[in-house]
Amino acid sequence: MKTQQATLTVNSSKQNSNLFSRWNETSWIRSKPMREDSIIGLPFSPNLVPLASHQAIAQDNQLWMTVLAYRLLAHLQFTTLLELNHVNPICSALAQGKAPVYLNLRQRNDALKIYCDEGGHALFVELFSTQVKQTFFLENSVLGLPIFEKVIENIIAENQTQLSSDLIKLFFVTISETLVTKVLKQVPHDPKVATVVKNVIGDHAADEALHGAYFNELFPILWNGISPLEKQEMVKVLPRLVWAFLGPDYDVEYNVLKALGFSEIDAKGILQEVYIPNEIASNVKQAANPTLRMFEKAGVFEVHGAFQIFADYQLIS
Ligand SMILES: [Fe+2]
Ligand SMILES: [Fe+2]
Numbered sequence: 398m399k400t401q402q403a404t405l406t407v408n409s410s411k412q413n414s415n416l417f418s419r420w421n422e423t424s425w426i427r428s429k430p431m432r433e434d435s436i437i438g439l440p441f442s443p444n445l446v447p448l449a450s451h452q453a454i455a456q457d458n459q460l461w462m463t464v465l466a467y468r469l470l471a472h473l474q475f476t477t478l479l480e481l482n483h484v485n486p487i488c489s490a491l492a493q494g495k496a497p498v499y500l501n502l503r504q505r506n507d508a509l510k511i512y513c514d515e516g517g518h519a520l521f522v523e524l525f526s527t528q529v530k531q532t533f534f535l536e537n538s539v540l541g542l543p544i545f546e547k548v549i550e551n552i553i554a555e556n557q558t559q560l561s562s563d564l565i566k567l568f569f570v571t572i573s574e575t576l577v578t579k580v581l582k583q584v585p586h587d588p589k590v591a592t593v594v595k596n597v598i599g600d601h602a603a604d605e606a607l608h609g610a611y612f613n614e615l616f617p618i619l620w621n622g623i624s625p626l627e628k629q630e631m632v633k634v635l636p637r638l639v640w641a642f643l644g645p646d647y648d649v650e651y652n653v654l655k656a657l658g659f660s661e662i663d664a665k666g667i668l669q670e671v672y673i674p675n676e677i678a679s680n681v682k683q684a685a686n687p688t689l690r691m692f693e694k695a696g697v698f699e700v701h702g703a704f705q706i707f708a709d710y711q712l713i714s
Contacts, residue, residue: 451671
């Protein structure tokens with residue numbers, strides 16, 4: 398992973414050296430058990446599943462429960478793919494000093510701790526997925542690839558001559574690690590949701606708070622380490638990475654509706670009724686707010702045309 402500019406040294410004085418000082422006591426992999434209880438209660442928060450509110454689903458209790466369970470399974474599958482295919486390859490590079498910025502030993506070892514955390518997340522999520530599938534009679538193959546995988550592939554293909562794929566992946570991980578989804582924020586505190594689900598997602602959320610702080614510190618250093626030309630191109634990619642992570646995944650939901658017996662026309666109609674474009678944009682903008690502030694602090698909006706590009710994606714107004 399090399400950019401056109403010379404590598405930069407992370408200013409240690411600005412880094413919070415205590416981020417991982419209690420990692421042994423607080424991280425799941427070092428201190429918490431595998432969550433193995435039965436699923437008693439709802440598999441997911443209904444208010445985070447727009448599909449579940451549609452009349453065609455809500456009127457049939459079994460269908461409603463299956464839709465909630467598929468939303469949980471999609472979240473678990475999303476997590477495994479994100480950790481194994483994206484976050485950990487980047488943490489491995491950071492830990493080995495292969496990033497386009499210089500990291501000191503503590504910073505590299507912190508990346509290695511995140512690598513261990515993410516491996517743990519993939520493990521407990523995969524083991525729990527098996528239980529979810531058995532409990533609700535679900536098929537993994539119904540879901541298909543999450544949208545973020547397809548968006549990143551497209552961005553890499555479209556930018557082959559302007560940006561290296563390593564750099565795009567590094568920025569995607571840095572951004573996704575600073576974005577906290579509503580799922581991680583709300584599900585662990587929803588009294589209607591099964592305790593084991595709340596614990597699994599809560600364990601993950603607790604670790605991610607620390608990862609967010611680490612990557613929040615890393616972002617300005619990465620941004621200042623790329624060339625003006627790379628900044629000009631990357632600024633067009635950043636809003637798409639935010640949407641890939643926070644926006645709804647219509648394909649996965651369509652696949653679920655088809656698997657539940659809805660026709661192509663009905664499935665598309667239901668999705669159109671439950672997803673209102675302005676509401677979606679406002680939710681994404683709200684969830685992206687801390688990351689947008691991080692962009693602003695790092696100087697992203699100083700790039701010519703950046704403000705308009707983000708406005709076009711409805712992330713600022
Ligand atoms: Fe994670
Ligand atoms: Fe993480």
